[in-house]
Amino acid sequence: MRFVDLHEDLAFSSQNFDLVQGEGQCSIKMLQQLGDPLVFAVIFPHINTWDERGEVLSAAYGHPTQSSAPLLQVLWEQFKLYLYLERRGLVSIVRKASDLEKPGVKLLLALEGADVLTDPYDLHLLYEMGLRCVGLTWNYDNKFASSCMSKKDYGLTGYGEELVKLANKLGVLVDVAHAGKATVLDVTSLSKAPVIASHANVKKIRNHVRNLDDEELETIAKTDGVVGVTAITSALSENPSINDLVTHASYIEQKFGLRHVAIGTDFLGVQSTPQGFENVLKVQELAKLLGEKADKILWENAVRVLKSVLKV
Numbered sequence: 654m655r656f657v658d659l660h661e662d663l664a665f666s667s668q669n670f671d672l673v674q675g676e677g678q679c680s681i682k683m684l685q686q687l688g689d690p691l692v693f694a695v696i697f698p699h700i701n702t703w704d705e706r707g708e709v710l711s712a713a714y715g716h717p718t719q720s721s722a723p724l725l726q727v728l729w730e731q732f733k734l735y736l737y738l739e740r741r742g743l744v745s746i747v748r749k750a751s752d753l754e755k756p757g758v759k760l761l762l763a764l765e766g767a768d769v770l771t772d773p774y775d776l777h778l779l780y781e782m783g784l785r786c787v788g789l790t791w792n793y794d795n796k797f798a799s800s801c802m803s804k805k806d807y808g809l810t811g812y813g814e815e816l817v818k819l820a821n822k823l824g825v826l827v828d829v830a831h832a833g834k835a836t837v838l839d840v841t842s843l844s845k846a847p848v849i850a851s852h853a854n855v856k857k858i859r860n861h862v863r864n865l866d867d868e869e870l871e872t873i874a875k876t877d878g879v880v881g882v883t884a885i886t887s888a889l890s891e892n893p894s895i896n897d898l899v900t901h902a903s904y905i906e907q908k909f910g911l912r913h914v915a916i917g918t919d920f921l922g923v924q925s926t927p928q929g930f931e932n933v934l935k936v937q938e939l940a941k942l943l944g945e946k947a948d949k950i951l952w953e954n955a956v957r958v959l960k961s962v963l964k965v
Contacts, residue, residue: 762782817844
């Protein structure tokens with residue numbers, strides 16, 4: 654089965670889960686059963702810090718109370734895991750457009766949150782390591798952009814603008830998942846290449862901080878990018894099920910065009926899953942529900958974007 658998943662927390666989950674043979678939301682073994690999947694394999698260099706209320710505050714490099722050293726160590730360990738899987742012959746890492754044609758399980762390395770970067774030009778180093786997608790934020794603000802949780806949505810900073818320009822130049826996809834609205838609008842206005850929201854749903858259907866309003870969806874579509882409809886249960890409905898993914902996908906299709914719909918499950922990054930969509934193998938059931946649109950949503954749209962961004 655041909656299938657692109659724009660977001661899975663494979664490396665982060667490997668700390669307490671058998672990523673190769675496991676039977677949870679996803680594993681290499683399960684992906685192999687699908688035949689020909691491409692997964693955006695997330696690198697998530699995250700260490701919690703806490704505010705006076707005991708709530709998660711930040712893990713951002715540059716935060717006045719935190720050193721970059723622990724985050725860098727997490728970054729390198731997650732890179733090393735993916736490179737190990739490639740050396741074992743279990744996966745192929747997508748570095749250029751022609752790699753999309755390789756058979757079997759393919760991983761595209763994607764950074765979730767640019768906090769670990771000292772400055773935009775660190776992207777050169779990560780590119781050489783195989784990174785091909787950069788998410789500007791997670792759930793906190795950083796020196797590049799404001800997040801969806803921001804108390805002051807300031808959008809892209811000067812550093813953030815430089816990071817987007819450099820990503821365009823190198824052939825690295827820019828991801829606005831978790832970004833604040835001002836950041837989404839700034840990125841889509843600035844980028845010369847298609848922009849994605851790797852895992853997000855429709856705010857008009859479900860008013861959730863991680864979801865996108867119509868203006869944001871429209872600006873992503875205008876870059877010829879895609880939105881990865883996600884399995885985050887709180888971003889779907891009160892009683893989340895596999896049918897909700899179809900509902901959110903249909904809204905984007907009807908308002909902005911079928912070519913802008915994709916899937917980004919967030920498997921291994923969510924504690925609960927929608928009924929009927931408990932693991933990556935259930936994408937086969939999702940394909941049945943999507944009917945004749947399945948190949949475009951599950952494969953063609955994301956691959957079109959990748960072919961337009963990645964170097965040959």
